[in-house]
Amino acid sequence: EAQVTQNPRYLITVTGKKLTVTCSQNMNHEYMSWYRQDPGLGLRQIYYSMNVEVTDKGDVPEGYKVSRKEKRNFPLILESPSPNQTSLYFCASSFRLAGEIYEQYFGPGTRLTVT
C-alpha cells in the first residue's frame, strides 16, 4: 500500500531533550516536506527536500533540522525542543505528473508536546 509513515505518532518530552521524528514513504517520491499545524495558524511549511541531499527552508524553519540521506526517508530533528514547538506535525511527499505538477501525500501526523 502506498503510504507516508511517521513515528512516533504521539510524543511528550521535556525542554532541551533532543528528539527525532521519522518520516518514510514507499512511493519513490523525489519531493518530501514537513509542516506544523497550530490552532488558528493553519499548516505552515518547516522544511522541504527536492531530492537526496537537497533541502531548503520553508516558512518556519527556526529550531528544526532535517536531512535527506535516502530517497525514502526525511527525518525532522529538534536539537533543543522548546514549549513553542508543541504542535501537530505532518510529513508529506509528492511525485511528478505530466506537466510537472505535484500532488502531495500526507502522513498521519505526529502530536508533539514539549513541557
Added chain:
Amino acid sequence: DAKTTQPTSMDCAEGRAANLPCNHSTISGNEYVYWYRQIHSQGPQYIIHGLKNNETNEMASLIITEDRKSSTLILPHATLRDTAVYYCIVRVGSSGGYQKVTFGTGTKLQVIP
C-alpha cells in the same frame, strides 16, 4: 506563490451542492490552483487541481474564472463525511522543481443533516 483568501467557515445541507470559493487575485500565468481537505486532525488529502480550464474528478469539480483571479470547488452532493477544512493553494509548476508551499487557514465546511 500567490496568496489565497477563503471564507473562514461555511455550512451546507446534506445532499446539496457545496460551493467553496477561493480568491487568488495575484495569481500568475504559470501558477496552478490546488485544493486539499483535512478531516479532523488527519493528514490533508488532495482533491483536485487546475490551471485554466474547469476540472472534474470523482471527488469534486473545480471552476476557475476566465481571469483566473478566483475559483470555486464544488462538491456536488455533500455528505456528512465531507465535513472538513478545505484548503485552496496556488503554486508554480516548473521544470525547475517544487518549491515551498503555503496552505493558509482554509474554510471549515460543516455539512448539516
